[in-house]
Amino acid sequence: MDELESIEFRPPSSGVDGAFASISWRTGHMSDWELVLGEKRYSTHRAILARASEVLAAGMNASYSSSCTDLTSLLPPVTHSIFELVLEEIYEGGCVADDTQLIFLFAVADVLGMKGLFDSTLSKIKERIHMMATSFLQDVHQLPQTESLRRVAAAARNCVARDFGRHCSPEAGLWQLPEEDVVAVLGSEDLAAREDEVFDFLLGYLEAGQGSTLSSSPSKEADLWRNCRLAFVSQDRLLKLRSRLVAPVPVSQSTGGASPLRSAEGSIGVLMDALAYRTSLDRSAPYTELRQALQGSYPRHWCEPRRPRHIDPPSENELDFIVHIPREPNKVFAKGHCIRSAQREVEGGARVSILVFPNGTSVQRGSLSLVPIFVEVVPKDYSPDNLENPAQCWEFRRHYFLSIWAWDSEQNRALRDLKESVDELREEKNQDVNPGEMMRHSGAVRWVDKHTFQQALPDRGWYEFPLQRVRACCDPNGFLWLRARVWSSAGGGKW
Structure with missing residues (x-):
C-alpha cells in the first residue's frame, strides 16, 4: 500500500492538460x-x-x-x-x-x-x-419589461410600502421614482403609515425630484393627490394644501401681466371631496350616498384610514374589518341596523364575515349603549333568501375569535378598560365564560369561542361591547379595527 501512496499524476509531455x-x-x-x-x-x-x-x-x-x-x-x-x-x-x-x-x-x-x-x-x-x-x-425602469422584471418591480414596491417610514424621507430613493411607482406604493394594502406621513411625502415629491415635472401639470398633480386619503390628514396639512393650490403663479410664468391663481381645479376638487367626507364622519356616519359616490371616483379604500404600523397584516383564515362607530349611533342608525364586512373564504370552503350593530340588535333591552359584534360563517353558495332549499342544510363546527385593536399603540389603557368592561358584563350572565386575552406587544384584545354555525344560526359573537369603551379604541374619526379568525385545525388559534 505504501507504493500506492507515492503515485502522482504526471501530465502528458504534449501539454494537452495545460491547453484545456x-x-x-x-x-x-x-x-x-x-x-x-x-x-x-x-x-x-x-x-x-x-x-x-x-x-x-x-x-x-x-x-x-x-x-x-x-x-x-x-x-x-x-x-x-x-x-x-x-x-x-x-x-x-x-x-x-x-x-x-x-x-x-x-x-x-x-x-x-x-x-x-x-x-x-x-x-x-x-x-x-x-x-x-x-x-x-x-x-x-431602464430595462424592457419582461414578466420576471414586472414581478421583481411589484415585490420591490411592496417592500417600500411595508417600510414606508424609511423610504419616504428626502434622502430615500422613493423621491426619484416615477409617478407610476409612487401611485402603486400608495395604493398597496401593505402600506402601514399615518396619513400625515403620506401627505408630507407627496408634498415634498411634488416640489422636488421626479415630482417637479408634475407641478407644471395640474391634472397630473390632482391624480397624485387622489392617492392621499386627505379626509384623514391633520388640519395643518389641509391648510398647507390649500395654500399650495391657491398660491399665485409667478408673473414670469403667467400669460399676462397679472398673477393668476394656480390652475388647480382638479386638486381643489379632491380637497373638497375630502372635507365633505370628513364632515359626514363627524356628524353622522360614512355609509351614505356620498361614500358610494366617492368609492366610484377614488382608489380603493380611499374612504378608510390606513392600517397603523403596529397592526400586522391578516394571516390565512383571518378577516379584517374597518368599521365606523358614530358618537351617537341612536341618532344615525335604527335599532338592529347591521354593518356587514366583505366575505373572506377560509379553510374548509367556509366564508366569513364580521357583523357590527352600532345601535344594538333589535332584541337588546336596557339603557346601556352596547355595540354587539358577531362572526358569521356560511358556505360559499349560501343565500339567506332561500332558506327553504334543502341544499341550504349545512353546518360548520369551528373555533373562532374576535380581536379589537387600539388604533394608537399608546391606547393600552383604553384596551384594558374595554376588556374589563366586556368581561364584567359577560360574567353577570354566566360565571363560566372565557375572559378576553390581551396581546400587549401589538395592542390587541381578543375573545375566543367555538360554535356550530348552521342554517338556523349562521352567526355568533358578543353583545357586551360598551359604546364609549369601543369609541376609546377608535381613531379620531371613529374608525375601529376588527379582526376575526375561524379555524378547525389544531393550533389554529395561536396569536
Whole structure:
C-alpha cells in the first residue's frame, strides 16, 4: 500500500492538460464561436455556451452556416457593460457582482435563458430587496419589461410600502421614482403609515425630484393627490394644501401681466371631496350616498384610514374589518341596523364575515349603549333568501375569535378598560365564560369561542361591547379595527 501512496499524476509531455486549462473567452484558445456585442467581439466555445444558455444553444444550430451570434440588439444597452460578468459566470461560475449589477445580470439571464444565473441572481435579489427596493426599481425602469422584471418591480414596491417610514424621507430613493411607482406604493394594502406621513411625502415629491415635472401639470398633480386619503390628514396639512393650490403663479410664468391663481381645479376638487367626507364622519356616519359616490371616483379604500404600523397584516383564515362607530349611533342608525364586512373564504370552503350593530340588535333591552359584534360563517353558495332549499342544510363546527385593536399603540389603557368592561358584563350572565386575552406587544384584545354555525344560526359573537369603551379604541374619526379568525385545525388559534 505504501507504493500506492507515492503515485502522482504526471501530465502528458504534449501539454494537452495545460491547453484545456487555458480555454477561456479571454484567450480565445480553441474557440469556435464568436459573440458580438456592440463594438466588442468575444471568441468563445459552442459547447460551453450551449450548456449555459438555451437561447445561445438555439442560435448555434448545426443547420446554420454562421459561426457568430450578434447580441447587440437582443440585450438591452444598459446591460452591455456587465456582459463580461456573464461570461465569467458561464466559464468559471460564481461571478462576483455588487448590488448595483444584480438587476442587470438578472435581466440578461432572463433574455438568454440562463437558468443557473437566473436562479442565483434571483436568490440574491430576494436577500437584498428589503434594503435595495428603490434602487432595484430604478434599475428595472431602464430595462424592457419582461414578466420576471414586472414581478421583481411589484415585490420591490411592496417592500417600500411595508417600510414606508424609511423610504419616504428626502434622502430615500422613493423621491426619484416615477409617478407610476409612487401611485402603486400608495395604493398597496401593505402600506402601514399615518396619513400625515403620506401627505408630507407627496408634498415634498411634488416640489422636488421626479415630482417637479408634475407641478407644471395640474391634472397630473390632482391624480397624485387622489392617492392621499386627505379626509384623514391633520388640519395643518389641509391648510398647507390649500395654500399650495391657491398660491399665485409667478408673473414670469403667467400669460399676462397679472398673477393668476394656480390652475388647480382638479386638486381643489379632491380637497373638497375630502372635507365633505370628513364632515359626514363627524356628524353622522360614512355609509351614505356620498361614500358610494366617492368609492366610484377614488382608489380603493380611499374612504378608510390606513392600517397603523403596529397592526400586522391578516394571516390565512383571518378577516379584517374597518368599521365606523358614530358618537351617537341612536341618532344615525335604527335599532338592529347591521354593518356587514366583505366575505373572506377560509379553510374548509367556509366564508366569513364580521357583523357590527352600532345601535344594538333589535332584541337588546336596557339603557346601556352596547355595540354587539358577531362572526358569521356560511358556505360559499349560501343565500339567506332561500332558506327553504334543502341544499341550504349545512353546518360548520369551528373555533373562532374576535380581536379589537387600539388604533394608537399608546391606547393600552383604553384596551384594558374595554376588556374589563366586556368581561364584567359577560360574567353577570354566566360565571363560566372565557375572559378576553390581551396581546400587549401589538395592542390587541381578543375573545375566543367555538360554535356550530348552521342554517338556523349562521352567526355568533358578543353583545357586551360598551359604546364609549369601543369609541376609546377608535381613531379620531371613529374608525375601529376588527379582526376575526375561524379555524378547525389544531393550533389554529395561536396569536
